Amino acid sequence: KQEVTQIPAALSVPEGENLVLNCSFTDSAIYNLQWFRQDPGKGLTSLLLIQSSQREQTSGRLNASLDKSSGRSTLYIAASQPGDSATYLCAVGGMYNFNKFYFGSGTKLNVKP
Amino acid sequence: EPEVTQTPSHQVTQMGQEVILRCVPISNHLYFYWYRQILGQKVEFLVSFYNNEISEKSEIFDDQFSVERPDGSNFTLKIRSTKLEDSAMYFCASSGGALWGYTFGSGTRLTVV
Numbered sequence: 675k676q677e678v679t680q681i682p683a684a685l686s687v688p689e690g691e692n693l694v695l696n697c698s699f700t701d702s703a704i705y706n707l708q709w710f711r712q713d714p715g716k717g718l719t720s721l722l723l724i725q726s727s728q729r730e731q732t733s734g735r736l737n738a739s740l741d742k743s744s745g746r747s748t749l750y751i752a753a754s755q756p757g758d759s760a761t762y763l764c765a766v767g768g769m770y771n772f773n774k775f776y777f778g779s780g781t782k783l784n785v786k787p
Numbered sequence: 788e789p790e791v792t793q794t795p796s797h798q799v800t801q802m803g804q805e806v807i808l809r810c811v812p813i814s815n816h817l818y819f820y821w822y823r824q825i826l827g828q829k830v831e832f833l834v835s836f837y838n839n840e841i842s843e844k845s846e847i848f849d850d851q852f853s854v855e856r857p858d859g860s861n862f863t864l865k866i867r868s869t870k871l872e873d874s875a876m877y878f879c880a881s882s883g884g885a886l887w888g889y890t891f892g893s894g895t896r897l898t899v900v
Contacts (some may be wrong), residue, residue, distance in 0.1 A: 705838070708888045717793075723887070774835060775822075777887065
């Protein structure tokens with residue numbers, strides 16, 4: 675069974691810092707990986723989707739990379755802002771089973787003004 | 788941008804009562820899902836639905852749960868006899884396929900008292 679781990683569990687940084695969130699998964703036979711943002715008590719907002727054949731995806735200040743062979747993905751946030759404060763979730767879709775995603779526990783980010 | 792819509796946003800029910808959680812997926816999507824998140828825990832898969840039938844379900848999705856697409860636009864999750872441990876945020880998601888990832892709704896917070 676796929677296990678997804680996110681490190682760190684929580685992170686507090688001053689505004690303007692560049693930061694990296696980490697996601698690791700145990701089974702490298704994945705179809706894709708998706709990063710989500712979750713605000714307290716709210717739904718999941720998709721940030722970036724990386725297919726298994728891709729190495730990275732970029733959207734604005736966000737860059738996600740994927741190293742399938744080592745079972746790792748990183749989400750890089752440039753020039754962090756207080757509005758980036760949220761929990762960031764990594765979810766992995768199986769190669770042979772697109773029917774479900776496996777989620778990590780998330781990294782709770784606090785960007786201080 | 789197309790959205791997945793969930794209603795109600797919050798439902799309180801007495802133990803043993805039946806509840807129906809409603810979702811309107813994105814109109815041209817073919818794959819539909821229910822996930823749940825117990826407070827402080829990971830988002831976990833419940834069920835996937837494709838071509839008018841369940842394609843996969845988790846161990847959690849026992850006989851107390853059922854899903855339906857009654858009219859070609861709505862997608863519902865029914866819990867027949869709620870338990871205290873069913874209290875969670877329930878998320879509906881839809882997808883056009885693996886290349887497009889998931890779009891999640893904003894969730895229904897179910898509180899069983």
